[in-house]
Amino acid sequence: MPVEHPKVAVLLAAYNGVPWIEEQLSSILDQSAIDVTVFISVDQSSDGTEVLCHACAATHPNVVVLSDLGRFGGASRNFFRLIRDVDFSHFEFIAFADQDDIWHSSKLLRATESISEQKVDAYSSNVIAFWPDGRSILLDKAQPQVELDYFFEAAGPGCTYVMTNALARSLKTSMLENWQRLQDVSLHDWYCYAYARSNGYRWYIDPVASMDYRQHERNQVGANTGLRSLISRYKTIHDGWWFSQVRLIATLVAPDKTASSIIRRSLHGTQLIKLSFNAWQCRRRIRDKVFFFFICWVSALLGSKS
Known part of the structure; x- marks a missing residue:
């Protein structure tokens, strides 16, 4: 057979x-x-x-x-x-x-x-x-x-x-x-x-x-490596795209879940500083945990279009 x-x-x-x-x-x-x-x-x-x-x-x-x-x-x-x-x-x-x-x-x-x-x-x-x-x-x-x-x-x-x-x-x-x-x-x-x-x-x-x-010039999303990539990621956060996507995805996938509600409420103002202390549970890679911690503080203190 x-x-x-x-x-x-x-x-x-x-x-x-x-x-x-x-x-x-x-x-x-x-x-x-x-x-x-x-x-x-x-x-x-x-x-x-x-x-x-x-x-x-x-x-x-x-x-x-x-x-x-x-x-x-x-x-x-x-x-x-x-x-x-x-x-x-x-x-x-x-x-x-x-x-x-x-x-x-x-x-x-x-x-x-x-x-x-x-x-x-x-x-x-x-x-x-x-x-x-x-x-x-x-x-x-x-x-x-x-x-x-x-x-x-x-x-x-x-x-x-x-x-x-x-x-x-x-x-x-x-x-x-x-x-x-x-x-x-x-x-x-x-x-x-x-x-x-x-x-x-x-x-x-x-x-x-x-x-x-x-990897080529027409990649919609390519390899996330190097300083240029880090700068690009910061720009997407500062202009509000990343925060808006986090909020939208959390709303769509788990509208009634407690974790989703907490995340959605934490994406603006001083709430971002509170969120920064949970960085260890928000990203997998150590470098990204550190970046997440600082980006929450920078966004809270300097503002972003979130």
């Missing part, structure tokens, strides 16, 4: 991806010991991405291109569309994919086995960021999870996420109930992690890198 492999629905959001998407699709379709179906949603592109994706679907029966819905204007809305429109009732696991990475052949097998062995509902992992000039670096996101981290950060790059069917169905139901407000969420991976953790689902962050994470 043939061996039955885990069935995984891979949700891939594409936009102007002609330079990379064929290589990415090849790495997904070459996954070891996994029954993969790739669902592609193409944000209206100018480089022929739609044509290329349909050509791939014509030669690969396990590649499905969703109908054209026009312009989404960002990866987050594109991924939300995929979760809403794909029928994944017959799949055991649901995974996210970007168009420009390269998956290791064991990525999905390791993810599904880890979910089973760790007795969790979702998985993410470290990645190896690489640049056109040949540089590469391990991006370590696998620090121990803490009590409130999901209100302030994702579980690593969303392109590493793999969820059980039960979690994905629950996530979809909540999304449909909050569809209009959901369109203002900028980072789908942060939102999905926050939904899972705030609703009692267990998450495992694997210290082993599962993929090569391509």
Whole structure:
């Protein structure tokens, strides 16, 4: 009898991806010991991405291109569309994919086995960021999870996420109930992690890198490294974007939870100073805990557009 492999629905959001998407699709379709179906949603592109994706679907029966819905204007809305429109009732696991990475052949097998062995509902992992000039670096996101981290950060790059069917169905139901407000969420991976953790689902962050994470000038969100990245992060906090996203996500994923209510009340004025003393429970990495502590004080004393 043939061996039955885990069935995984891979949700891939594409936009102007002609330079990379064929290589990415090849790495997904070459996954070891996994029954993969790739669902592609193409944000209206100018480089022929739609044509290329349909050509791939014509030669690969396990590649499905969703109908054209026009312009989404960002990866987050594109991924939300995929979760809403794909029928994944017959799949055991649901995974996210970007168009420009390269998956290791064991990525999905390791993810599904880890979910089973760790007795969790979702998985993410470290990645190896690489640049056109040949540089590469391990991006370590696998620090121990803490009590409130999901209100302030994702579980690593969303392109590493793999969820059980039960979690994905629950996530979809909540999304449909909050569809209009959901369109203002900028980072789908942060939102999905926050939904899972705030609703009692267990998450495992694997210290082993599962993929090569391509860096280029068109990355919507890239590797968070160096001083330039730190300055950029401060600007998003000072101009109010980060605080507004924290408040929105907390409201959407856990409107009636005590922790969510406390967080929403703590994002302005002197309340930020009180929040700063909980920095150890708000971010996973030590450097980020320290940054969080100081940014709360700076925002409280100098003000931000929160």
